[in-house]
Amino acid sequence: VLNVYASIDLGGTKIAGALATADGQVLAQRVIPTESHAGPQAVLARIAGLVEGLAAEIDVRPHALGMGVPGLADLQTGVVKFLPNLPTQWREVPAGAVLAQALDCPVRLLNDVRMATLGELVYGGGRGTDGAPVPGALVFYALGTGIGGGIALDGRLYLGPMGASAEFGHMTIVPHGPLCVCGSRGCLEIYAGGPAITGQGVRLLLAGQTTCLYDLVEGRPERVNPAAMAKAAAMGDERVRAVLVEACTYLGISVANTILTLHPRLVVLGGSVAEIGPLLLDTVRAEVAWRVGMFSAADIAIEPSRLGNRAGLWGGIALAAGIGI
């Protein structure tokens, strides 16, 4: 009999679920809408139903469930503290206890980006050739609408109190920069978050300063996004390329600061904004190369995510199986 674990990645609009073995063999998976307007109890019932459905599909019950939530959760107590992108009822919700009772198995909760970091550690770039996490530190940047992060040290996820560490998106990059939603100014997210990059693209488009991007999106601002901008830049749209390089330069400064702090072995860049691709990686690597002068950064790998948007789901399997945590 296989040891099967369940993983749930709870998002504002979608819930992804999977059953897998601890060595990473996926046995069943499915994505359903969150329907968050119905409130926490209904969403938790949907999650339990999703796991039950997957278990019925393969006729094996999971030993444990690992779940990532888009906000703050207490790993010790399984209580969801606060989910900024879901309705306000998600405060002090004992999601772990509710699901453990419904599914009759242990349930562990984690912030979704920290869970994705765990996925990268155990099943992604952090996995050595022998299958075990390689020593040293791993840093994960989740580049999306917001910029989140995670840290793993010597094969174990680093959490800090409440699992709230590694908030790279709110590092100050420009001391007197614009106000951020977090209350500070000049945060990385303001310069390198998805909306920031898209906003620059829309600005160029509306100002009539784009060439290839205009053609690609047929002049429609709602079609602009970082991936389309990267495509336009590769086709020769120099102004679009310049704003991408600038955003990635700010990201590179943050990565350099994190490297100076933790001297990691590996930095993984994931999330939808990482779809910018080589221009993002090259710019970040170049910035790190000249900004990190206190020790050699030559052997610090800066790589795209191997797991893509499945990093969270994989991390949930490791979380449920108690690997790397």
Added chain:
Amino acid sequence: VLNVYASIDLGGTKIAGALATADGQVLAQRVIPTESHAGPQAVLARIAGLVEGLAAEIDVRPHALGMGVPGLADLQTGVVKFLPNLPTQWREVPAGAVLAQALDCPVRLLNDVRMATLGELVYGGGRGTDGAPVPGALVFYALGTGIGGGIALDGRLYLGPMGASAEFGHMTIVPHGPLCVCGSRGCLEIYAGGPAITGQGVRLLLAGQTTCLYDLVEGRPERVNPAAMAKAAAMGDERVRAVLVEACTYLGISVANTILTLHPRLVVLGGSVAEIGPLLLDTVRAEVAWRVGMFSAADIAIEPSRLGNRAGLWGGIALAAGIGI
């Protein structure tokens, strides 16, 4: 019979040595000039002589020696890799092996700031009321001519490869700021290092813009330093106060970034620049309070060093005794 350990803090101009018990009872200590011009072999002989002299004084030989060096050293091999402020012969010097043979005891080497961090962890602010290091992360800033740092996690020093992590002084604070000696631009050290602060004080003095500072140093620029500037600011020298607040604001940005990364329980500010005192602490705390919005920073203590310039020596005792490392 007491278990006695030896500690050496090697500096560019002075060598401090001590013998102490693992619980922190100092039995003998002495400071001698480094005489670095004589080269590594002669300096190592002076260090061995210093330890022998202290041992003879109390008639007890140390079980082990912990030594901090102002640069890069390999903890595993005891090899000094590079000391930027000492003559260039200090490259690949097997200092650990040489001293172990001379003193007939194990010798462990560490970067001096990381060793001071270990001192703070085991004998300073990191020491809980029961005598054991309290859980969570401790971050140490050594604010001097340069700005170094150290990290301890859950009661153990975090080193990274070669013990070269926590180089907070070379975090980028201003993306396009002035060139730094490390090759990057806009590093913290450029704004909050001792020479930067003193330089601002001298600028104000020479431009005729100081009041109390002018009187304090009798108009002589060579007497200006951060402590004198702090005194002048406290006496009502508003322009001097403004440059101190600006420097401490940049330091506060770096501390906020480090807090967002590691969510520590305690940040210790040490080194000669910390002698600025309450103005420095208040400014850093205020900056952290509004810049860290992703989790509550209210229970993160930001404190001056309790050990002052003895943090390194204390750390050497912990290093020798294998505590917190």
